[in-house]
Amino acid sequence: MYDVIIIGGGIVGCALARELSRYDLRLALIEKEVEVGFETSKTNSGIIHAGHHSSPDTLKGKFEWAGNQMWDDLAGDLKFGFKRIGELLLAQLPEDLQYLEQLKKQGETRGVTGLEIWSQKRVRKEEPNLSHSVLQALYAPTAAVVNPYEACFGLIESAQQNGAELFCGNQVLAIDQDNDGFTIQTSQKNFRTHIILNVAGLFADQVAAMVAADNFKILPRKGEEYMLDRRLQGIVSRIIFPIPTATSKGVLIIPTVDGPIMVGPTAEDVSSREDQSTSFAGASKIFAAVRKYCPAISERDTITEFAGLRAVSDANDFIIEQSSVKNFYNIAGIQSPGLTAAPAIATYVAEMLRSDGFTLVGKKVWKSDIDGPPHFAQMSPKERKVTIERDPAFGRIVCRCESITEAEVLYAIKHGARTLDGVKFRVRAGMGRCQGGFCTTRVMDLLSQKLGIPLHKITKRGQGSEICAPRQDILSVEDKR
Ligand SMILES: Cc1cc2nc3c(=O)[nH]c(=O)nc-3n(C[C@H](O)[C@H](O)[C@H](O)COP(=O)(O)OP(=O)(O)OC[C@H]3O[C@@H](n4cnc5c(N)ncnc54)[C@H](O)[C@@H]3O)c2cc1C
Incomplete structure (x- = not known):
């Protein structure tokens, strides 16, 4: 008998697992996918929003700023990629100028620090590759970028280290x-x-x-994102926002934590909760929008693309409450800025449980940090030499584009990777220009050896995404196994 079971291992579920692992509870997280973070929490823009975007009268507004301020400590403890690079929201039409003032005031009322309106001259000096049509911009230094999948892996590893149990590949049916x-x-x-x-x-x-606690509906809203070649790295140094629309923050230019520029997302209401396809129409929309404020960006530089689905509730806000069924809590409709808000939602839910009468007794020993993966590519030549002498697996490069070593792939497998994506999103093998063209077979081989499963059962991201068919001549032997 568990005290608490969390259903869903996205960023919010993982943050909840870590938060509740502070207390003396029998705690488990159940996830349908083969690894955590494999749904919306992996397919987003990776921005920790600055704190001033969402309206003050919404839960989104309440948790955006509260969550924003928690990410430095989390990144320090859990060793995931995170950088506070700031953002610029651009005004290109005279009628947009008033919006910048309005948003600045909204942020300041909430306590967001460092907001400034920059003149055209200042914008040109700081971001020379932006279009000359930019009239002014709202600068927010509190915006940050994060590797959201690494955050999920770090949060769940920390929760498990503190006693929470994880059950992946378990789809809740009833x-x-x-x-x-x-x-x-x-x-x-x-x-x-x-x-x-x-x-x-x-x-x-x-x-x-x-x-029967479904007093809301989830309406999926698709967002396509395009990752660009490292050639364009540095074209902007802050996250670039246009004036938002009624349904989204618009198409952004995002300098990701590891350097490459990403552009997106689109915002399209769709009926399927599973269709993560990208489209020619989506790409056209994105690049046409982006070229208006950064003319040097072109679709020819795309190295990979993906789409994610926002879980928008029909109330168009987060739902965080005990439902009409006692002891069954809905934490739903967590659309953007859900990534930003996740740690604040987790502490709020813990407080809600306490105020609903559950006794939460803090553990005597709770370890806040984890070791985190090694990063060979970031080491100095001297550090590399010492590291290879200590473990020769660091001397064997598996992913040439990103200089990821065999030791790092083995680290990923030891820390829970069961798929090619699990390795890729933990240690970047397969994330570079060739998108796994060189390293896929080597990573498959290592997964096969370490997990003791045949090559044809290695998948990209779970059942149905196998990479190769079984060899007919060895099939019978493996089937017996
Ligand atoms: C294109 C795009 C860009 C975005 N950009 C940003 C951004 O820059 N900044 C920001 O703050 N937010 C952003 N968001 C929003 C953010 O990604 C989400 O708010 C956040 O990831 C939601 O996390 P979650 O844990 O609620 O959901 P999920 O990550 O979807 O997790 C839910 C989990 O539940 C599991 N599950 C579902 N059904 C079952 C079942 N029956 N049994 C067991 N498990 C089940 C799923 O497999 C999944 O892993 C963006 C979203 C999109 C789509």
Whole structure:
């Protein structure tokens, strides 16, 4: 019998697991995918929003600034990629100037620090590659970029280190309630718990419907993103925002933590909760928009693209509450700025449990940090020499584009990677210009050896994304295994 079970291992579920691991609880997180963070939390813009974007009368507004301020400590403890690079929101039309003032005031009322309106001259000096049509810009130094998948892996590793249990590959299929608590039936086994935190993202309304606590609907909104070649690295040094639209913050230019520039996202209401395809139309929209404020960016520089689905609730705000079913909590509709807000949502939910009468007793020993992966590419020649002498696996480069070594791939597998994406998003093998053209087979080989599974069962991101077919002549041997 668990005290608390979290359903959904996105950034919010992982942040909750770590937060609740501070207390003496039997705690588990159940995730349908083969690894955590493999849904919306992996496919976003990776921005920790500055704190002034969302309206003050919404939960989005409340948690954007609160969450923003928690990321420096988290990144320090959990060793994921994070940089406070600041943002510029551009005004290109005279009628936009008033919006900059309005947004600045909104931020200042909330306590966001360092907001400044920059003149055209200042913008040109600081960001010379932006279009000369920019009239003014609102500068926000509190905006940051993060590797969101690394944050998920770090949060869950920290939670597990402090006693939380993780069950991936367990899709929740049904939930029954009785006098003692809930029985959760998954695709693999049954779990018993007193409290359920439903953090199932795009499927949160379907999970809530299993106990008739679905007083909301999730409406997926797709966003396509395009990653550009390192050739364009440095073309801007801050995150660039246009004036937002009614449904999105517009198409952004994002200098990612590891250097490459990303552009996106689109915002398109769709009916499917699973369609993560990109499109010619989406690309055209993005590059046409971006060229208006940074003319040197071209679609010819795209090295890879992806799409993510925002879980927008029909209330168009976060839902964070105990539902009509006692001890069943909905944490749903966590659209943007959900990544930014995640750590603040986690502490808020812990407080909510306490004020609802649950006893949360802090553990005597709770370890806040983890070791984090090694980064061979960032070492000096002297450090590299010492490191290779200590472990020769650092002397074997697996991913040539990003200089990722065999030792780093082995680290990823030891720390939970079960798929090619699990390795890629932990240590960057396959993230460079060739997008895995050289290293995929080597990484597959290492996964196969270390996990003891045949090559044809290695997947990109879980069942259905196998890379190769089984060899007919060895099939019978493996089948027996
Ligand atoms: C294109 C795009 C760009 C964005 N950019 C930003 C940004 O720059 N900054 C920002 O702050 N926010 C951004 N967001 C929003 C942010 O990504 C989300 O708010 C956040 O990732 C939501 O996290 P989550 O944990 O609620 O959901 P998810 O990451 O979707 O996690 C939910 C988890 O529940 C699991 N699950 C679902 N059903 C079941 C079931 N039946 N059984 C077991 N497990 C289940 C899923 O597999 C999934 O892993 C963006 C979103 C998109 C789509």
